[in-house]
Amino acid sequence: MNLEHRTQEGVDIVKLPERLMMADAAGARATLKEIIDRGSGKLILNLSPTSFMDSSGLAVIVSALQAARKREGDVYLCGMSNTVRALFELTRLQTVFQIFDDETVALRAFT
Numbered sequence: 001m002n003l004e005h006r007t008q009e010g011v012d013i014v015k016l017p018e019r020l021m022m023a024d025a026a027g028a029r030a031t032l033k034e035i036i037d038r039g040s041g042k043l044i045l046n047l048s049p050t051s052f053m054d055s056s057g058l059a060v061i062v063s064a065l066q067a068a069r070k071r072e073g074d075v076y077l078c079g080m081s082n083t084v085r086a087l088f089e090l091t092r093l094q095t096v097f098q099i100f101d102d103e104t105v106a107l108r109a110f111t
Contacts, residue, residue, distance in 0.1 A: 003031050011110045012039040013103060015046045020057030028057075032064040041073020044106045048079030053087055065097065074098070076106040 100106040
């Protein structure tokens with residue numbers, strides 16, 4: 001799996017794929033962990049392209065949060081579709097993550 005990654009103002013920003021599910025989970029988890037380990041621990045996950053996510057996709061995002069917090073960082077989410085937001089609300093993960101409408105607002109919250 002190839003995740004689009006860039007760094008801006010010391011914050012890593014990753015655009016997630018259209019579908020994040022079990023078949024992609026191991027690769028996405030490893031890539032995000034590597035990005036966090038090499039960076040500042042501050043990560044924005046842009047979910048605007050993501051239209052489908054299963055429980056394995058949620059686990060990838062939670063593991064990224066755990067890795068970031070070990071480095072005294074955090075993971076902010078942005079650009080969620082209504083479908084993905086409903087999944088986060090169903091699992092109550094919106095109480096764990098800071099969720100923003102877009103990257104600009106999420107980046108401003110980090111700086």
